[in-house]
Amino acid sequence: MSDVETSVTDELMLDGNAVAGMLQEIFAMEMTATPTECANCGHEGAIGSLLCFNQAPGLILRCPACKQVMIRIVQTPDAVYLDARGAVYLRLARQQ
Amino acid sequence: MKRTLDWQIATVKAVKQETPHVKTITLTLPDWVQHKAGQHYDVRLTAADGYQAQRSYSIASQPERTGEIDLTVERIEDGEVSSYIDEVLIPGDLVELRGPIGGYFVWEVALGGPLLLVAGGSGVVPLMSMIRHRASAKSAIPTRLLYSSRSFEDIIYRDELEQLTNESSALKVFHTLTRSQPSGWTGYARRIDQPMLREVVEGLGLPQVFICGPTPLVEAVANDLVQIGLNPTHIRTERFGPSGTSA
Numbered sequence: 001m002s003d004v005e006t007s008v009t010d011e012l013m014l015d016g017n018a019v020a021g022m023l024q025e026i027f028a029m030e031m032t033a034t035p036t037e038c039a040n041c042g043h044e045g046a047i048g049s050l051l052c053f054n055q056a057p058g059l060i061l062r063c064p065a066c067k068q069v070m071i072r073i074v075q076t077p078d079a080v081y082l083d084a085r086g087a088v089y090l091r092l093a094r095q096q
Numbered sequence: 097m098k099r100t101l102d103w104q105i106a107t108v109k110a111v112k113q114e115t116p117h118v119k120t121i122t123l124t125l126p127d128w129v130q131h132k133a134g135q136h137y138d139v140r141l142t143a144a145d146g147y148q149a150q151r152s153y154s155i156a157s158q159p160e161r162t163g164e165i166d167l168t169v170e171r172i173e174d175g176e177v178s179s180y181i182d183e184v185l186i187p188g189d190l191v192e193l194r195g196p197i198g199g200y201f202v203w204e205v206a207l208g209g210p211l212l213l214v215a216g217g218s219g220v221v222p223l224m225s226m227i228r229h230r231a232s233a234k235s236a237i238p239t240r241l242l243y244s245s246r247s248f249e250d251i252i253y254r255d256e257l258e259q260l261t262n263e264s265s266a267l268k269v270f271h272t273l274t275r276s277q278p279s280g281w282t283g284y285a286r287r288i289d290q291p292m293l294r295e296v297v298e299g300l301g302l303p304q305v306f307i308c309g310p311t312p313l314v315e316a317v318a319n320d321l322v323q324i325g326l327n328p329t330h331i332r333t334e335r336f337g338p339s340g341t342s343a
Contacts, residue, residue, distance in 0.1 A: 010312070013311050014311070014335050014336065015333065015335045016200070017136075017198055017200060017335075018152060018335070018336070020136070020152070020197045020199075021101060021138040021150075021152065021194060021197045024100075028100055030197075030199040031199075032200035033199035033200045046200045047200070048199070048200025048332075048334075049200065049332070049333065
C-alpha cells in the first residue's frame with residue numbers, strides 16, 4: 001500500500017465503538033467489550049478497540065496491532081454475511 | 097442489560113449553542129434506560145422518500161439524570177445528519193434514536209481511578225459524561241482532563257469545566273489551543289506531545305486512560321502514553337471521523 005493510500009484510509013478509520021449499534025442488532029448483545037484474538041498476530045483485545053472501516057458496502061474490522069482483517073460484515077436486505085476468519089475466537093459472555 | 101435495541105421517538109426539550117459549531121440537544125425519552133458514561137445513541141433520520149441516514153452521538157449528560165439525555169453534536173461540513181441537527185431541530189421536534197450503546201469505552205465511579213482523560217475537539221463529549229458522573233456521585237477520584245481545541249471559542253463546556261475544577265480539588269483540567277490563543281493565554285498552545293503528557297500525568301500514579309478524538313490524535317496520544325510508560329491495557333480509545341453507518 002502506498003503512503004497516499006495509507007493516509008487516505010487512516011482518515012476514514014474509526015473503531016469498533018462506532019458500529020456498536022449494528023453489532024448489537026446482529027448479535028442481540030452488547031459487543032464492544034467482547035474479547036477477541038487476531039488470527040494473524042495473536043493480539044488480544046476488545047471488539048471496541050479494533051480498527052473499523054465502514055465507508056463501503058461492507059464493514060471491515062482490523063487488528064489494531066498488525067492491521068490484518070479480522071471480521072467482515074455485509075448486510076443485504078434479507079441476510080447478514082459474517083466472515084470472521086481473521087479472528088481466532090470471540091468470547092460472548094452469557095447473559096445473566 | 098437489555099439484549100435488543102429498539103428505536104424510540106424522543107422529543108427535543110432544549111437546544112443550546114455551545115460553540116460556533118457545536119450544539120447540545122436535550123432529549124426526553126419515553127423509554128429511558130440509565131446509561132453508563134461513555135455510551136452513545138444512534139440517531140436515525142428518515143426522508144419523505146424513505147432514504148435513511150444514521151449516526152452515533154455520544155451522551156454528554158450524567159447517568160444520574162433520569163428521563164432525558166444530552167447529546168452534544170458538532171456540525172460536520174456537508175454532514176447530512178449533523179447539519180440537520182444544527183439547522184433544523186427546535187424544541188418540540190421528534191427524533192428517532194436507539195441506545196444506550198457500547199460497553200468498551202465506558203467508565204463508572206465503581207471502576208475506580210485515578211483517571212486520565214484526553215480529548216480532541218468534540219471528543220470531549222463522552223469524557224464530559226464521565227466527569228459529570230464523577231461530580232454527581234461526589235467522587236474524589238483523582239482525575240485529569242487534557243483537552244485540545246482549535247481556539248478559545250471552540251472549547252466546549254468551558255465554563256462548566258472551570259466550575260467543576262473549583263468544586264473538586266482532585267479534578268484538574270489542562271487546555272491546549274492548537275490554532276489560535278487569546279492574549280494572555282497561559283495554557284498550552286501546541287498539539288499534544290510527550291512532554292505535555294508527562295506534565296499532565298505527573299504525580300497521578302497509574303491511571304485508567306480514556307482518549308477520544310479524531311483518529312490521528314487518538315493514535316498519536318495512545319502511542320505517546322505507552323512510550324512514557326503507561327500500561328497499554330489501561331488505555332481505551334474511541335475515534336470519531338466524518339463517516340457514519342448508513343441504515
